[in-house]
Amino acid sequence: MNKQTNRREFLGLGIAGAGSFALSSAFGSRVLHAAAFGSRRATGDDKILVVIQLSGGNDGLNTVIPVESREYRQNRRRLGIAGKDIVRCKDKRFGFHPSLKVFAQMLDAGQAAVIHGVGYPRPNRSHFKSMDIWQSADPTGRDLRFGWLGRALDVMVEQRGSDPDLAINLSDRVPLAVNGARYKPVSFVNPSLYRFQGAGDEEKVFARLSQAKSSEGNHDNPMLRMLRNTAREAHESSELVRRTAQKYRTPVRYQGSRLAGSLRTVASLIAGQLPTRVFYTYHNGFDTHVGQAFRHGSLLQQFDQAVSMFQRDLERLGVADRVAIIVFSEFGRRVRENQSQGTDHGVAAPMLVIGKRIRGGFYGEHPSLQDLDHGDLRHTVDFRRVYASVLDHWLRVDSKQVLRARFAPIDGLFARLA
């Protein structure tokens, strides 16, 4: 990457371009902030992680299909994907849902990976509990204060200093996953509405109110402390994020889903050289108890489209080398379909990884469809092994510090980094 702009220069241009006092004060605070904590610019070796959370429990068996399995046919009499519709890839043992055409191509091109049978011991079938477990990386579900990425961000802050925009969450609720003890992510849905509205004077005074140190009193009110920090960060990051996203122009037409919109925002912020290392996005609606075929098909279609547009855009920006996407869901579905043409909460499911610099292909062992645990697949890969790979080999944060134990990374997933 040679188009690197120093973060301070970028901010400086913002002042020159805008001229208004309100803007310069907000930007000014950013510059001062950057100066105080040392220069942090988005550098070429800072890898970026994009998480796509498939909420509701994605049916892994109809996403990555074990084409040769007789049991698949027996258990999925109505919902099973017909052989002729399965999207094939180089590995003849597995195929993909008909909606995942681009993903299959990326896999064959070595830029997408499937990790089979990811799960954790003593699986929990509650959406919330299992989501909490995935997000906290604690399979006992006991310590739910912080998320695995939140702890990773804490480590980054410790090592490299703080920045409000280190992680950006594209929803109006902060998920446990990116919630750290020290670091709290910036959150918004629509970047153009991410701002304080007020007349000229008000904006000026508001900037002062937000920057007020308020160190005195109320130490015993944790909510107030949290609110004061958030208020400061909201003020600092909103101006920058909004202007960056607003001025973004791309020939790639992101459309068709909220996920596509989120990924467009992610692309704009990467293009705008924000120091963000983790983006957290959502694709919701996978709880397909009833009438699964149509719903699941269109969800995967939206996913496939959004990701392919995003990858194309990253290529165009020349930053595809720096970005990896990981895709997970709180659990898969039962092996046997239910009586309402749907599937109920299950256990292990594949995780997907996408990126130009990963080593594509299939990892791990597909769970047996013969040796089931009360009608459920047995997981073959502990989810923390995938996290360990992402932490150690992509984000370069010591996974042991984050996961509190050493987990064997997935061999070779991020091999091209070496």
Added chain:
Amino acid sequence: MKAHFGIALVCGLCPTILSIRGAPTTGLDRDAESLAAIPADSFTLEDARHLLIRAGFGGTPEEVAKLHALGLDGMVSWLVDYEQRPEGVPPPAIIPTPVLDYRKLRTLSENERRRARRRWRIDDQRRFARVRSWWVEKLLTTRRPLEERMTLFWHNHFTSSYQRVRNAYHMLLQNELLREHATGNFAELLHEVSKDPAMLEYLDNNRNRKGRPNENFAREVMELFTLGVGHYSEKDIKEAARAFTGWTFNRGGASFVFNRRQHDFGQKTVLGRTGDLDGDDVLDALLSRPECSELIARKLFAHFAYADPPESIVKELAQELRDRGYELKPMLRRMFKSEAFYSPKARGSLVKSPIVLLVSTVRMLGINPPPPELIVAGAARLGQNLMYPPNVKGWEEGGAWITTATLLDRYNFCRALVKAGPTGPPNPRRSAIQRRGQQQQQGRGQRDARGGRQSAEARLRAMQMMARRRAQARVRNWDPGLDLVGLVARLEVSTADQIIAALGKRLLYVPLSEDREHILRAFVTGSDGTKPLALDKIVSGKLDARGRRDAESKLRELLHLLMSTPEFQLS
């Protein structure tokens, strides 16, 4: 329509309040872990204010003073025994029909069927908008604030979402059910809600049949409604699901139906009880567990007093619930009189939910209630889309409401509340023009709606559009009736500090930090380079029309800035 004690901003604040900066100064010795009642004579005005924002939606200083005059027992009884007062806004007349006639649908072609479904959907969305507006209007104007607070609480406990239920009438029925039992008996409420059409639909129990059980309801009723994770086994869920088979509802009449043919009469074992159990037996088994009363007690205390209550308090309140056969009122009264409830640990410790934030802002300022559509949309933007909870667990409360984006949006929505309406004497010419424009727009809508040869669907869409335009016009033309210049004049305050103190006293439950207060003081006096407030002229009544407009805008900016603080988010 004004909030119930009327007058509101017009009357003055009692001058003695002005000296306090908004924080409770008494009661510092109250034990946060004790449920003993506070002595009646230690019940201060500030305590009454705290009680009214927690058990209700706050109020103007005049309202607080009136309630405080009732004494601790009197005020708690005013809140809890609300049945003596009339209810207020009657429910919208939504006819349970038309429902989709499935038998007739079958005779139609694929295309006609799709069209019929779509027509019904559009029509139902209109009905749904009316249901939500009605509820919000109730929240804004009710004289039984605890009834609505508890209805909101149960809405976030026995969640159902229109997204899944897709029937406005069913959502209305559920809402009325929750209100009917709001402070009644939890056991009854649990039994009733388990037979409620919206719930049966939301958690798929209408698809739970003999031989092919659907476990969704059985799981959530244990995990979220009664026991909590870890107090039942996967086998309990499987067996309980069988007990609930055949529990469904009749679409036309929207009432519970027990379908014997789909019910599994076989033997089941749930939580150690064995026999031919049906759904009611399972619910009774759940209610008999101490964990159930503890879950409800914990959730209620955390919602009304402070987060993460100590186990000793939970156990004591749970015991109270069990001793009284799950009657809620004794437990609520006990909580609302307890030391713990009024202790410093509870004070200003809770983040206002979006609905509480918006509704209480209106009620504390005593302004004319805004069109409910504005509050529905605002709360949705802030993360609480009424009747659309994110999932069956409901909205997570407390710090989870706050992100960098929702915090800015909170500030922005409060601006919409205080910046609407004229800032000076009304301009008759401008209003006339506005009225004409509005009539023209409505005329257009009506023509669209009547349009002769249009398809039924187009007509529905036109009606929907018209309803939306009317709502937009209502929001545009809404005048909060805010008169800050008048307020300041009546209060006879003479310094910037006093104005800030008076507003803080009315709006904050946590004192403003000193540096923020300093910044606002500079804004009033103009020492920060902004145009100063003509305070002396306000007090002496020497403002001309233009000066009055300027002063009113300045004061509204001050009000908005005061609300654009971390402190304002807490109650």
